Every structure is written in structure tokens, then in C-alpha cells.
Amino acid sequence: MTAHHGAGHRHGHQHTDIDWEVMAAQLETNGEIQLPVLRRVADRLRQLFAPEKEVRRILDVGSGPGVMTCVFAEAFPAAEVVAVDGAPGLLDAALARAGRLGLDGRVTVRHAELPAALDDLGTADLVWSSKAVHHLGDQQAALNGLAGLLRPGGVLAVAEGGLPSRYLPRDIGIGRPGIQARFDAVLEDWFTVMRADLPGSVGVVEDWPAMLGRAGLSGTGGFTLLLDLPAPLDPAARAFLYTHLTRLRDTAGEALDVEDHATLDVLLDPGAAEGILRRPDAFLLSATTVYAGVHGVR
Numbered sequence: 001m002t003a004h005h006g007a008g009h010r011h012g013h014q015h016t017d018i019d020w021e022v023m024a025a026q027l028e029t030n031g032e033i034q035l036p037v038l039r040r041v042a043d044r045l046r047q048l049f050a051p052e053k054e055v056r057r058i059l060d061v062g063s064g065p066g067v068m069t070c071v072f073a074e075a076f077p078a079a080e081v082v083a084v085d086g087a088p089g090l091l092d093a094a095l096a097r098a099g100r101l102g103l104d105g106r107v108t109v110r111h112a113e114l115p116a117a118l119d120d121l122g123t124a125d126l127v128w129s130s131k132a133v134h135h136l137g138d139q140q141a142a143l144n145g146l147a148g149l150l151r152p153g154g155v156l157a158v159a160e161g162g163l164p165s166r167y168l169p170r171d172i173g174i175g176r177p178g179i180q181a182r183f184d185a186v187l188e189d190w191f192t193v194m195r196a197d198l199p200g201s202v203g204v205v206e207d208w209p210a211m212l213g214r215a216g217l218s219g220t221g222g223f224t225l226l227l228d229l230p231a232p233l234d235p236a237a238r239a240f241l242y243t244h245l246t247r248l249r250d251t252a253g254e255a256l257d258v259e260d261h262a263t264l265d266v267l268l269d270p271g272a273a274e275g276i277l278r279r280p281d282a283f284l285l286s287a288t289t290v291y292a293g294v295h296g297v298r
């Protein structure tokens, strides 16, 4: 739901070890809620290509259940779009989604464990990776590898960074005001531990345009698009927030103080009028930031 938080994971020592398969429904729901933004992203990326450039092959690296993969297939009708992921169940979901949308033959899947398999993916005109690079230990090396897949005039775009989502007023009438900022703080710490636990973890200043420049790309920069769902939310958005808060409690709940933990329990009480499933003031403001660069000078 945020750019990088709210992931599910197994309990125990490896508390940042994420089980992507159990995230399938949440990832697909999130993608569907974000569809208006994802379509605008595809439009913006099309503008980065020279007018005469034909986009024939697109790689969606760390595709999850393929929501953006299918958006690309619709937005670039001449392209073959490949969903690449390390979780077979998510690739099955991507294929099923493509079938439901009548995109059979346009969307294929490729099971690949990153970063090792980067060299085997073949070249592409557009390489897209959303919220996956930050799950690899060496983010600069990952960008270098992704940029190395580009054909001349091709574009590498990554959805990374951005802002945490907002979905509650400052004062929600229970507990201490400002709980959303404290949720963000514990999730940031969870994220830091998650990154430190990754194999080959390397610290880097997360200046994404500069990192794309070091990967050899030109014209690097970023743009941010907003999803603005005002209150009252529909049931799908509420269900999404319910899952997000459940995962927050599972992953980072221990880091909250007793009062905030109790407030979170109320938010997750399906029967409570103050719960996220029923309260009238829940909204969703979510910013997606995309950083991109072009292979070769146009």
C-alpha cells in the first residue's frame, strides 16, 4: 500500500523473510485499487520514447500478480509483455489475470530468482520494476543489471521511494492523535531491518535518478502520481486497508506502545463502529513515484 511497506512475512527469527505467495490477493487488490494511477504511469512512460521508437518487448521485473503487466499489454498493443517473478503462484495469478482480460498470447511469464537470473531475461524496449529493487541486497547492482537489458532508446523505470499512504484523520477519537505518523515510523524501522537482512545487503544513498545515471542511463528523473479516494471508502478499499493494518500489526505491532497497539486493535475490530471497516472518515491518499532513464542519448 505504501511504496514499500506492509509486506507479509513469516514469524520467528527471520521476521523480515517475506512470503510473497500469501501476499497474492493483497498485491492484486492493491494493484486494482491503483489501476487509474497505473494507466497514467503507462501513458507517461510512453512519452519517454522517441516518436519513431517501436516498443516490442516489455519486462515487468518483480511483477507480482501482473496487474501492471496487463496494463502495459493494453497500453502498448504491439508489445509482448513478460511478467518476471520469483514466486510461481504470483506468476500463475498473472497468467490468470491476462486470460480474464483477453490478453492471452500478449502476456507471458518467466520464473526467475533475482538478481542471479537478470542476465537470462533477454533484451527489452521497456524494463519496469515496481517495489522489487528494494528487496534485492545491492540496489545499484540491480539497476545496473536492469539497465543492461535495454535495447537502444529503451527506457528503464522503477517505482521506488514515494510517500507513505494516508488513510486516517490526525485525531480519530481513540488513543493519542497522530497514530498514522507512528505507524509510518515503526514500518520504516521494519523496512530498515528487512533491507539489512537481505543477502549481500549494501547501503546506498537512495537518490534514484543518480543511481539510474550511474547505471549508464540519460535523461534521468522522476514523477509522482496521486491516488485520491475520499471518504467514505467503498468495501474494496476498506478491505485493502484492513489487510494492510493486519500486516502492520503482524510485522511491526510489537514496536508500538501499549496505547497505540490498543488503538490498532480497535481499528481491526470488524464489529467496532470505530474500526477501519466501518468508520466513515477513512480515506486513501497514495503517492506513486516513478524514476526513469533512457538508454543512449535521444
Ligand SMILES: C[S@@+](CC[C@H](N)C(=O)[O-])C[C@H]1O[C@@H](n2cnc3c(N)ncnc32)[C@H](O)[C@@H]1O
Pocket: 020, 027, 030, 031, 061, 062, 063, 064, 065, 084, 085, 086, 087, 090, 112, 113, 114, 115, 129, 130, 131, 132, 135, 136
Ligand atoms: C512488493 S512486491 C511488488 C509487486 C508488484 N510489482 C507491485 O508493484 O505491486 C515485490 C515482488 O518482487 C518479487 N521478488 C522479491 N524478491 C525477489 C527476488 N529475489 N527474485 C525474484 N522476485 C522477487 C516478489 O515475489 C514480489 O512479487
